[in-house]
Amino acid sequence: MTDLFLKLKTHLEQNLPFVLFSKPGKRYVTGLFQQNDHLYFVENFREKGFVFAPFDGDDYILFPEEHQQIIIEMFQLEKEIPKPNFFYEVEAQVKSDFEQLVQEGIDDIKTGHFQKVVLSRKETVDLEHFDMETIFTRMLNSYPSAFKYCFFHPKVGMWMGATPEQLLKVRDFEMQTVALAGTKVDKGKENVVWKSKELKEQQFVTDFILENLKNYVSEEVVSSPYTVQAGSLLHIKTDISAKLNDKADLKSVLKILHPTPAVCGYPKAAAKDFILKNEGYDREFYAGFLGEFNINFVTGKSDYSDIYVNLRCMKIENRKANLFIGCGITEDSVPEKEFLETVNKSMTMKKILN
Secondary structure, eight states: OOHHHHHHHHHHHTTOOEEEEEOTTOSEEEEEEESSOOOEEOSSSOOOEEEEEOSSSSOOEEEEGGGEEEEEEEOOOOSSOOOOOOOOOOOHHHHHHHHHHHHHHHHHHHTTSOSEEEEEEEEEEEOSOOOHHHHHHHHHHHOTTSEEEEEEETTTEEEEEEEOOEEEEEETTEEEEEEEEEEEEOOOOSSOOOOHHHHHHHHHHHHHHHHHHTTTEEEEEEOOOEEEEETTEEEEEEEEEEEESOGGGHHHHHHHHSSOTTTSEESHHHHHHHHHHHSOSOOTTTTOEEEEESBOTTTOOBSEEEEEEOOSEEEEETTEEEEEEEEEEOTTOOHHHHHHHHHHHHHHHHTTOO
C-alpha cells in the first residue's frame, strides 16, 4: 500500500474528508486530505481549492487549499487490467419506466416546449467487496483519457467517477471549454458515421455555449466537430477557446455553462424544469461539476481553474454502488435505443467494480 492510500485509510477511519483525482493523460494522483470535518462552500468565487457542485442549486462544496494536506504520487499504468467477473441484468420494469420517460420527453419536444432534454436514471449494484485502492487503481488503468476521482465527506457521502467531459479550463484570462454530445459504442471501425440525431444534439450544445458567452469573452476560436473516444464509447466533440473580458467573470461564466445542454437540454430553463418534475429522483452531484478552483495543486499557481462535468459516476453507500446514467433526447430519439445507450454508459463504472 502506497503512502497515498495509507493516508486515505487513516482518513476513512477518522471519518475525515478527502479527494483523490487524476487528470486526463497524467501519470500522477493528487490527494487532498482535509484536517477537519467542516463543510465549506464557495462564497465569493475568489477562494482557492477543490470544488464539488450539484446538478441543481448554488451550494458549491469547497475543499479550501489552506485546510488540506496535499500528497502527489506517481503511478504506473498496467498493461493488462484484471476484469471482474460479473453479469448485471436490468429489470424489465426499469427498462419500461425509462422508455416511458423518454417518450414523454419526445412528446414535449414535439409540442415545442424545448428542443432537447437530457434524461437519466439511477441503477443500484450490490457490492460484495469494496476495496478503495483496488477500485481506484482499476479506474486509473481503465480510463487514462478521463478525469478520475474519488470524493468523500462524512456530511455528503462518497462519490467516484471517470468523466470524459471538461466544463471549463481557465489560465489567467485564457479560457477553454468543449461541446460534447452524441454517443456510440466503439466497434473498432476506422470511419465513424454519425446520424442526424447525434449531429443535431451536438450542435445544440455548441450554439448554446457560443451564444451565452458572447458578452463575457472575445477572440473566440471554435474547432470543427470531431470524434473522441471515452473508454469503450465514442462522442462528438467541439473545442472552444476564448479570452475572458474580466477575471471576475468566472462566476458568470460558470453559471452560464452549468448545466450545459449536454447534461440538461435546450432551452435550458424549460428542459431543467421537465427533468426536475419528471425524472423521479434526485440527481444530487451527478451532472454537476468538480475540479481545481482558482489553483493548480501541482504548481501552486493561482488564476487557474480546471473543472469537469460529473458524468460516468457513482455514489457508494451501504455496500451499494448507485450509478447515474443519462442520454440526450431530441425529436428523432427512439426510446429503446436511448435505454440501450444508458446500459452502454453504465459499463464505465460497472467494469471497475468487483
